[in-house]
Amino acid sequence: MRSIDTATLVGIAFSVGSTSLAQVLLKLGMERPAVQAAMQHGSAIPFSRAVILEPQLLTGFLLYAAASIAWMLVLGRIDLSLAYPFVALGFVLVLLLSWLWLGEVPNLPQIVGSLLVVSGVLLVAAGRTA
Template sequence: MTTQTVDTGWLHGRLGTLMLWALLIATESAGQLFTKVAGNQLGQMDFTWQWLADVARNPGILAAIASYLGAFFVWMLILRRSSLSLAFPLSSLVFVAVLLGSWLGLGEHISLLHWVGVVVIVAGIVLLAEGEES
């Protein structure tokens, strides 16, 4: 099965693809960080009507939903121009971005083992990308 390249106007080409990837990583990471902040604000999950109403009105939850929705549409554009066997592993860069966001934005401690994991993820992506070009 071959991957079809779809001309989507200004997004067509290498620069457009890089911009889509940056947008995907940003929106998915933002969704995770918004969810974390909102979860901390909402407290115990007791699933009462009041709690559900608080969830529905929480700006962090609404921002997370908007982020995930945006990420979905960007992901669809990426999949139209990339093979899934490369695109899905590349999406693991979201793990790296969330780790950086939780460290820089939320002040979470990141252990040495986590940093080693980042190196392994990035090395794996480099290997996959090299294999794709061969």
């Protein structure tokens, strides 16, 4: 097992941050009128065309691709059992981004749950790097 160095931590942060931002962009893109109309049409061809032409959706897909590359680099440097718990931070980041950009105000259980997630990730990371 190798410990987490700065480059690996940056890779983790980039991957988790990119996938979280991608989720927000996918949500925003799916709410666009052209995409909604294509979904109502019920056919895969108009929907696929609308998705391809929607910049927010394309950007979300590209962020997922970049995050996947960064994640592969992370996995090449540290144990999966050390790296993977950090993915849970995406739940917290999506909650925060959804509040800031989408106006989805978190409720008390979501806030408490997010604090538990962060605590759990810190506990796992501290136990593996000690």
